[in-house]
Amino acid sequence: MRAVRFHEHGGPDQLRVGDIDRPDPGADEVLVEVDGAGVNPVDTYIREGATEPFTLPMIPGIDVAGTAAVVGQDVTDIDVGDPVYGTGIGKNHYGGYAEFVAVPDDRLVTLPSNVDMVAAGAAGVVSVTAWRALVDHANLQATDVCLIHGGSGGVGHAAVQIAATSGARVITTANPSYHDELYELGADTVLDYARDDLASAVQAAGGGGVDVVLDHRLDEYLQFDATVANVGCRIIGIGENETGAGFDRSSETRRKDLQLTMMTMFNTPDLRVPLRKIAYLLSEGDVEIQLAETYELEEAAAAQRRVIEDSFFGKVVLTP
Template sequence: MRAVTQLSFGTPDVLVPTEAARPVPGPGEVLVRVRAASVNPVDAHVRAGTLPMLGEPPFVLGWDVSGVVEEVAPDVTRFEVGDEVFGMPCFPRPAGAYAEYVAAPAGHLVRKPAALDHVRAAALPLAGLTAWQALVGTAGLREGMRVLVHGAGGGVGHLAVQIAKARGAEVLATASAAKHDLLRSLGADRVIDYRTGDFAAGLDGIDVVLDGVGGYGPRSLPVLAEDGVLITLIERNSPELAAAAAAAGRRLAGPVVEPDAAGLTALAALVEQGLLRPYVQHVLPLEEAAKAHGLIGSRATPGKIVLTV
């Protein structure tokens, strides 16, 4: 099968199109013919070696997949050959999504919403589950809460805005000016340009701050309500931030995304209701994975980048 393999840590050009052995599904697994796989910031960190969660190369990157079930292990009953599925299999263990085929635990996949093509379905799992598990699982988001999303124009951020809005929250978002129109179209009640002023000026009583960028934690603590929570996706291991939150008497959380069929089902339901839509800025062929990594490294791309297979 076609795949993109990296043989060493380094810049995007270590990602090389190759031929690889097609995986064989084990007990509880299905073989998925991948139609699309999205690129996430965590992929770039693993590639560069700053987050060596897959050990030493060689390996095939990627977790987000959307495709068609090609084979089913004998003990799997939830899927049949021909089913269209999507998910984030195995994270943080290797999934090898930058390839024509992926063997995945059946419990890490759900049926693809009919309202999404494979490109947009592939854009949803990792970023969507990160936002869902943070806002719904960690923060217990409910109607009437006030939510501040930092980095709202990015992969996680633009989905977090929509999830919070769908659950009846008031949504404030920080982003560069170029992404404001997109965020307003996705339901943000107020969009703040972090480059032109202090985002915290005049803000208070925020129930949930979601920081997917890093560096906003200490400045976000004063805007939180007394029972509010700061959720950081980047600085979860920062003793300085933990100390600042303790001194301010505010709750701090740093959840790590995990495979979650129930969460994926909930996201798919929001899609079918017209309340959630992944925004894809760039679609590239699998062989241009290196180019995709160059784009995601710029941090200027709104929404998601997806590889077609």
């Protein structure tokens, strides 16, 4: 089979396409014939060597969707021929940037037949992160006002749709060129993140403040989040706080009884639970993964450069 691999850590040019043996799935694994493999920032961190070491050479890619080609003997809920998708699949040295990948069955679920398989290949990380943040950690309610920073990003645009489906009032920020798309996805208010009066605009749109914040840049927005928060606001951080920034006005912050949770998708107790929820929303049309561009395996380096260097709406995906 054809697969993208890197033999040592470094820049995107380390990614090479070659022919290798098709993996044999273990008893608890499913061999997936890949239709789509999302390109995520974490894929670039693994390639750079910034995360825990993996066996080299390695096939990157932690998201995948495709058809179950071979099913291990201990797998009970997936059959050969089933459409499937999953995330967190970077076991040992196998990832989704390939024609086939062996995926542990605890990271994979079946998909309804009406779901676009290429888009589903880019759904895992962003949709599970958004679900865990808003539903599991923030306990988002229909009566809440929810602020989502960066609504045009991968997690952001999934979060806008999940929050809208819950019935919450959704405020998000983005470059003005993406505002129309975000309204179409269900946002109630879309604001230019660069406007000088952004805090006042968020508070006005929320009727005084917000109840839930999804923040991908805590080092930039942590005090901002506290300023626009209602009493009891739940702030969920999914990004790095590289500067170690904290609250500038601690007394104001304490008066609001804020809850701050920093999370990663990789701590999900059972990935199949949110994956099944998202599969249902995908089939009902309540969540639609927007694809900025698709790339072939030979273009994996260009796809990763796009993810780390460019601004775009939605997701980038490889299509073996």
